[in-house]
Amino acid sequence: MMMSTSMGFERARRALHRGLVGVAIAGAAITMLAADTKFTSTWKAPAGAPVTFAGRKVIALVISDDDSLRVSSEEALTAQLTARGLVGTPAYRLIPREEVKRPESARAWFERAGAEGVVAMRLVDAKTVRTYTPDTWTTMPYGTLWGYYGYGWNSMYVPGRVDVDTVFSIETLIFSVPRNQLLWAGVSESRNPKDAQRLIAELVKTIAKELQKQGLTRAVK
Numbered sequence: 001m002m003m004s005t006s007m008g009f010e011r012a013r014r015a016l017h018r019g020l021v022g023v024a025i026a027g028a029a030i031t032m033l034a035a036d037t038k039f040t041s042t043w044k045a046p047a048g049a050p051v052t053f054a055g056r057k058v059i060a061l062v063i064s065d066d067d068s069l070r071v072s073s074e075e076a077l078t079a080q081l082t083a084r085g086l087v088g089t090p091a092y093r094l095i096p097r098e099e100v101k102r103p104e105s106a107r108a109w110f111e112r113a114g115a116e117g118v119v120a121m122r123l124v125d126a127k128t129v130r131t132y133t134p135d136t137w138t139t140m141p142y143g144t145l146w147g148y149y150g151y152g153w154n155s156m157y158v159p160g161r162v163d164v165d166t167v168f169s170i171e172t173l174i175f176s177v178p179r180n181q182l183l184w185a186g187v188s189e190s191r192n193p194k195d196a197q198r199l200i201a202e203l204v205k206t207i208a209k210e211l212q213k214q215g216l217t218r219a220v221k
Helices: 002-029 067-083 103-113 145-154 193-213
Strands: 037-044 057-062 087-090 115-133 161-176 181-191
Touching: 057 067, 057 103, 067 087, 067 115, 067 193, 103 115, 115 181, 115 193, 161 193, 181 193
Parallel strands: 057 087, 057 115
Antiparallel strands: 037 181, 115 161, 161 181
16 A cells, blocks of 8 residues: 555656646746646744835745756746746755755755745655546436436446546645744645646746735735
8 A cells, every 4th residue: 555655646646747847938928827736735924013025135945856846846946936926946946956855954945045034845745636526416317316316226237437536735825934833825726737836836936926015015016
């Protein structure tokens, strides 16, 4: 079971990688909404002293061992941050590759750069989901008990439809660097690798809008 889950995650990661590379190439031209993407949970820090990232340096960080995926998606996120009045900076330009996984090294680079915030993204799960949709529940025999009773005994098998989807779960966190504090967190769920390009483009824009909603940046003109 563990091997099967690992193989599924790897296939999904590769599909997501292909989509992210497409985002880097297409850039701002991608405007379609991925209809099967949604935030399944969000969290906001309790009210305290106000924080704003407007005009400040904010690091776009994608946590992945795949360098191509990390570079392309950090560039896509950086573009959205910059469009909203922040000084967006991809982490790969700031931190040497051999130091990126060490918290003490990353902290030193962020602080030397004068970073005010970090937006971090991480693929946390990928799984295959099968959904069975019966063909008959909306037909006339199902409307009444006795209509169904006679129908059920005379038609004992009616094939339905089975949909197989790959579901991605992507975690997004927004931190204040000076406070070393989590400001906002969310987990999004998205279906099917073939939509990864539109999925990530829209997710990145959604994250940037969330910064605006939380008062951390300004509105796009």
